[in-house]
Every structure is written in C-alpha cells, then in structure tokens.
C-alpha cells in the first residue's frame with residue numbers, strides 16, 4: 001500500500017516495522033476528535049483562501065460520512081496507514097479526490113495529534129467532574145440516611161474518639177472535591193490549542209490558528225509552535241490527577257473492607273456487589289472493594305510510564321510520544337469504571353447499627369472527653385492526661401467502661417471530679433459535647449451536610 005509519505009521511498013516498509021510502529025489499533029478512539037479537528041482546520045483554510053468553498057463542503061461532508069461509517073462499524077482501519085489520522089485522511093481522498101488532498105495543508109500530524117488528544121482529554125475530564133459529583137452525592141445520601149449513627153473514630157486503626165458516620169463519609173466528599181478542583185485546574189491549562197503549529201516551526205502559508213482555536217472551544221491559541229507540538233504535560237497532569245482519585249477510592253475501599261470483616265461487621269454489603277468462592281461455599285467476598293483498592297496500582301503504572309517516556313525527550317515531536325495514548329486511555333477507563341462502581345457500592349451498603357454501637361462501647365473512647373472535663377476545671381492538660389491515663393488503666397483492669405466507674409472511684413484520681421462527670425462520659429455525650437469548628441458535633445456535621453446538599457444540588 002502506498003503511504004501518504006511514500007514519495008521519497010523506493011522500498012516498501014517492512015511488515016514487522018508496520019506492526020511495530022502502528023497506533024491505529026488504539027488511537028482509532030480519537031476518530032471523533034480527529035474529524036472535529038479536521039473540519040475546524042478546513043474551515044480555517046477556507047477562511048484564509050487556501051481551500052475553496054466547494055472544497056470545504058466536500059471535505060466536511062466527506063468527513064461526516066466517514067464518521068458515520070466508523071460509528072456503524074463498517075469503516076476499515078488499515079494498519080499500513082499507521083494511525084487514525086492517516087486512515088481518515090486517506091479515506092477522505094478516496095472519497096472526494098482532490099479536495100481531500102488539500103486538507104493537510106499547513107498541518108502536520110504533530111499538531112493534529114496534539115489537538116485530537118487535547119479534545120479527547122477535555123471531554124474525558126468533563127466526564128470525571130460529573131462522575132465525582134455522583135460519588136459525592138452517593139456519600140452524602142448515605143451520610144443523611146445515618147445522620148445520627150455514632151461510629152468509632154480511628155487513629156492507627158485503634159479506637160480513638162467517637163465520631164458521626166456522616167462526618168466520616170463527608171471526609172471522602174472533601175477528597176473528591178479536591179479531585180474536582182485539580183481536574184478543573186488541569187482543564188484550564190490543557191485548553192490551549194496546538195493546531196496551526198504544523199510540524200514544529202509554523203508555516204509560510206497565510207493561516208489563522210486563532211480562529212480554529214476558537215471554533216474548537218479552546219480558551220486560546222498556542223504562543224510557541226515548538227512547545228505546542230511537544231507538550232504532553234496535560235496527559236501527565238490528567239493521569240496524575242486520576243492517580244489521586246484512584247488513591248482516594250483505594251482508601252474508601254480499604255475502609256469499607258475493614259468494616260466488612262466479620263471482626264468489625266459494621267456493614268452489610270449488597271449481594272449484587274459481592275462474589276463467592278469456587279471452593280468455600282460459605283464465602284461472600286468483597287472482591288469489588290479489593291479491585292477498587294488494587295486498580296490504584298495500574299494507575300501509578302500508567303503515570304510512571306508517561307513520566308518515563310517524556311523524561312529527557314528532546315524537542316519537538318518524537319515518535320516516543322505515541323506511547324502516551326495507551327496509558328492515558330487505560331487510566332481514564334479504569335478510573336471511570338471505578339467511580340461508577342464505587343458510587344453504587346456506597347448506595348447499596350447498609351450499616352449494622354447494633355454492631356457499630358457495640359464497638360463504640362469498647363476502647364475507652366471517652367478518655368479524651370474526661371481529660372477535657374478536667375481541663376475545664378482548671379487542671380493543666382498534661383496533668384489531666386496523666387490522671388485519665390490512670391483511670392483508663394483501672395477501668396481496663398476491671399473490664400469496665402469509664403461510665404461504669406463509680407463517682408467515688410473516679411474522684412480517687414482527681415479531686416475536681418464531680419457528679420456532672422457523667423454528662424461527659426459515654427460516646428453519645430462525647431459527640432454531643434464536641435463544639436469546635438468542623439468537628440463531629442451534631443451541629444457542625446449538620447452544617448457540613450447542608451453545605452454539601454446545596455453544593456451538590458442538581
């Protein structure tokens with residue numbers, strides 16, 4: 001098959017080389033953006049007098065026909081034509097002849113692929129903003145459903161202080177909001193058109209890249225053609241941002257996994273979201289959660305691949321850059337399905353209130369509240385900490401909670417303790433007595449819930 005670039009070659013390309021260098025097997029995913037970019041480019045060429053009006057009509061219609069064929073699955077992508085760009089261009093020329101031969105005027109695949117990839121990334125990125133919002137809504141709904149449920153709050157995975165489940169769930173809402181912010185930042189930097197940079201140097205032809213940029217919804221046009229064709233920061237940044245989404249999902253998954261162990265038994269996972277064992281008939285495994293946790297590894301792999309490909313790469317375009325796509329596609333596909341699954345998983349989980357309450361009674365989680373009580377009565381905190389430490393030791397030795405100690409016993413550790421100490425002991429009192437900003441107090445959690453309800457309202 002004759003290559004679009006075949007003019008200076010006498011020999012055919014080695015078949016092994018064709019297979020090795022092709023990208024059409026994966027970059028065909030860019031067909032929509034490639035066609036959109038080509039139409040905008042042709043329109044710009046027409047405005048600049050480089051393509052006739054009739055030529056433009058033929059190009060536009062030809063490209064739209066090709067797009068329909070691709071969507072119908074009848075378009076035949078050919079490996080000898082290397083990539084999606086040359087496949088579509090060759091098909092256009094087959095269809096409309098000479099007008100099609102003008103499309104690549106003042107354009108190179110270098111600015112073309114950068115443009116396609118930016119358009120594709122921008123679309124994918126916008127999808128993530130919506131998916132993250134959906135995950136946030138799922139968490140918010142769960143938080144509201146169990147707005148009064150107190151759970152053990154952990155540090156070092158040891159019982160620390162009692163908190164509201166809603167407070168815990170809203171912590172993930174915050175994480176996903178930062179992810180949305182990062183993606184928004186990425187979008188703003190990404191949204192600069194590279195089209196019209198040509199191979200690297202620009203062109204001697206009278207083109208108007210700014211008008212094409214505007215047509216394609218870019219905020220502005222590149223200012224340095226060399227940078228425009230060699231920049232893939234946006235891919236790395238986008239995948240980096242997705243790594244953090246995956247990281248957050250892995251933390252949520254791990255939290256849920258811990259809660260789902262028989263030792264904790266805090267959650268009842270919907271059967272539709274669990275899997276069984278091929279040998280142990282009794283098993284109900286949370287494989288979905290494990291995969292959510294595990295997918296994170298793929299994401300870091302994708303990011304590491306990208307960082308490594310671009311390290312030390314000289315200006316401007318180098319074929320190494322073709323290696324950007326599979327990592328990007330994999331990262332996008334993986335995080336997209338992860339977010340979809342995670343949102344449903346949150347929605348279908350029920351919390352086992354009695355088990356949670358039983359766990360709350362363990363671990364003397366009201367010890368800090370007792371120390372604060374002493375502080376309120378003028379005891380310096382370090383001294384209070386020491387005294388409560390001794391109270392806990394005594395309670396633990398007797399196998400009782402702090403609440404179960406008699407006033408007389410409690411007073412033996414500090415003379416400032418009085419009857420009202422029972423208003424601070426116990427998880428319920430602890431939660432009700434929190435008052436600081438952003439704390440697990442019912443009113444502060446209520447405030448957070450209301451803020452998110454407003455922000456996430458459809």
Ligand code: ARG
Nearest residue numbers: 023027083109110113321322
């Ligand atoms: N398939 C190539 C890529 O994805 C397109 C650009 C090729 N440009 C070139 N001059 N060989 O990077």
